[in-house]
Amino acid sequence: MGALSLGEKSGYDLKKDFEHRMGHFWAESLGQIYPTLHRLHREKLVVVRRGGAEGRPERKLYRLTAAGRKALKSWLLEEPERESVRNELLLKLFFGPEMGTETALRHLESLQERLLRRQRVFGGMTQEIESLPVSQEQRAYWHLTLDAGQELCEARLRWCRKSLDRLRKMQASNTSNG
Amino acid sequence: MGALSLGEKSGYDLKKDFEHRMGHFWAESLGQIYPTLHRLHREKLVVVRRGGAEGRPERKLYRLTAAGRKALKSWLLEEPERESVRNELLLKLFFGPEMGTETALRHLESLQERLLRRQRVFGGMTQEIESLPVSQEQRAYWHLTLDAGQELCEARLRWCRKSLDRLRKMQASNTSNG
DNA sequence: TTACGCATGTAAGAGGTTACATGATTTT
DNA sequence: AAAATCATGTAACCTCTTACATGCGTAA
Numbered sequence: 521m522g523a524l525s526l527g528e529k530s531g532y533d534l535k536k537d538f539e540h541r542m543g544h545f546w547a548e549s550l551g552q553i554y555p556t557l558h559r560l561h562r563e564k565l566v567v568v569r570r571g572g573a574e575g576r577p578e579r580k581l582y583r584l585t586a587a588g589r590k591a592l593k594s595w596l597l598e599e600p601e602r603e604s605v606r607n608e609l610l611l612k613l614f615f616g617p618e619m620g621t622e623t624a625l626r627h628l629e630s631l632q633e634r635l636l637r638r639q640r641v642f643g644g645m646t647q648e649i650e651s652l653p654v655s656q657e658q659r660a661y662w663h664l665t666l667d668a669g670q671e672l673c674e675a676r677l678r679w680c681r682k683s684l685d686r687l688r689k690m691q692a693s694n695t696s697n698g
Numbered sequence: 699m700g701a702l703s704l705g706e707k708s709g710y711d712l713k714k715d716f717e718h719r720m721g722h723f724w725a726e727s728l729g730q731i732y733p734t735l736h737r738l739h740r741e742k743l744v745v746v747r748r749g750g751a752e753g754r755p756e757r758k759l760y761r762l763t764a765a766g767r768k769a770l771k772s773w774l775l776e777e778p779e780r781e782s783v784r785n786e787l788l789l790k791l792f793f794g795p796e797m798g799t800e801t802a803l804r805h806l807e808s809l810q811e812r813l814l815r816r817q818r819v820f821g822g823m824t825q826e827i828e829s830l831p832v833s834q835e836q837r838a839y840w841h842l843t844l845d846a847g848q849e850l851c852e853a854r855l856r857w858c859r860k861s862l863d864r865l866r867k868m869q870a871s872n873t874s875n876g
Numbered sequence: 877t878t879a880c881g882c883a884t885g886t887a888a889g890a891g892g893t894t895a896c897a898t899g900a901t902t903t904t
Numbered sequence: 905a906a907a908a909t910c911a912t913g914t915a916a917c918c919t920c921t922t923a924c925a926t927g928c929g930t931a932a
Contacts, residue, residue, distance in 0.1 A: 526793055532911060545788035549893060554913055577900055577911045589796075596797040600786035600805060602812070604920095608778035610723035610846055615704055616839030618767075619774040624839075627778060634780070660868060661794030661802075668788055668857050675853030679846050690838060710883060727921055732885055755883045755928055782892095 521548070521556045523592055529569070529583040541662070544642075544669040557582055565591055621691045625684065632680045635673055642670050699726070699734045701770055707747070707759040719840070722820070722847040735760055743769055799869045803862065810858045813851055820848050 524534050538548045557580075560566045565588035571581040584592065609627055616624050649662055702712050716726045735758075738744045743766035749759045762770065787805060794802050827840055 523789065523793055526796060542789065542792060543783075545783055545785040545792075547783055550912085551894070551914085552892060558913095579911065592793070592796060596790050596793060597801055599808060600790055603785055605721075605723050605725055607723040607781055607846075610843045611701065611720065612774050612778055613839055614720060614723075614843050615701055615770070615774060616842070617833065617835045618704060618770060623775055630777060655795065657795045657868075660864070661791055664794070664861050664864070665788045665792050667860070668785075668854075671853045671857040672850065675849045676846075679849040682845065683842050686838070686842070690835075728884085729886085729922075730920060736885095757883065 521552070523595060524548075524553070524556070526584070526592070529581040532579075542665075544638075545665060560588065564588075621687055621694070625687055625691070628680055628684050628687070632677065632684070635677050635680065639670070639673050639677070642666060642673065699730070701773060702726075702731070702734070704762070704770070707761040710757075720843075722816075723843060738766065742766075799865055799872070803865055803869070806858055806862050806865070810855065810862070813855050813858065817848070817851050817855070820844060820851065 532550065532553070534553050535548070535550055538546060557566065560582075561568060565585060566582045567585055569581045569583070571579050609631060612619060612627065613624060645666055646663075649659055649666070652659075654662070710728065710731070712731050713726070713728055716724060735744065738760070739746060743763060744760045745763055747759045747761070749757050787809060790797060790805065791802060823844055824841075827837055827844070832840070
């Protein structure tokens, strides 16, 4: 979790960053962020500065030290660990015979809706990137991660449609036969 | 974790099942499975039976009770929770400017290799399903989950290739300009 | 004889979420 | 006046992985 504070200085803006910019591939709760910042401070990887405008609640602005940037780089060099796979929908679907076709269809339809909503969000983000004051390079990498989200989203949608189709056919043949 | 023991009776075969049949969408460790089985037993959702052939280590075979099957069905009815997103590769890639193109390329190439290997595994599984003694219905749902794995795998590969391409172009233009 | 596969379990600890606690300011 | 947003933090709790402990049988 050392990679939180890269270019800028921030406080609970980190939470916002996680939600708005990295929401589609990473999540972090405040109960995780604050203790981590304290730890990084203890380890001299960040420095704090009091900030915040008049009449606004006080904020603590964190910035990477040279040691912090070094630690970040060495972490970035390491091979990313493979993510643990835990897909509850697929698990339930695997037990489809116990569940019944109607429930399976319901779950799939609800996933489909969520995916369509997310797809619209991606569309908005793609345009938003261009308007933000970041380097061209940062923008390119940002697009890369967004593209991953879109590609996966589309793949899931394709699979959803295909599966809904198959299940409906299954249901139809079972109804007529049994 | 009530859904472990569906049709059959099993012990640490569950672990094998998770690895071989559900490996692409769910993982469960033994340190999780055994305590869970004890809990399910306490809650009268499963019954145990001693088993195992002569000269083989003793095994405990678990089977769902009526109450267990009921609990399973009610769990299957519930809307699956959305999975928590934590993709370390994308997180690191987001910090691409700190990382450098070469490292990004290395990470992506290593992911690509892993995905190609997994794709071959899927190919094998698709054929294997047909040879196993399970119901036609179970087989259909199994195919569904496998199909999800394949679709996602392909999407990731497409994205990998695209990203490698883009990064290589970026690298080339940076080298010639700077 | 060394190691691996079968088989069951426990305990420590890492990692993470949620709820709680506090308090100011701005919007409705 | 109430609710939402900004802002920081703590503590309890849950979940899960890893490592440890044990022991038999078989294959290298």
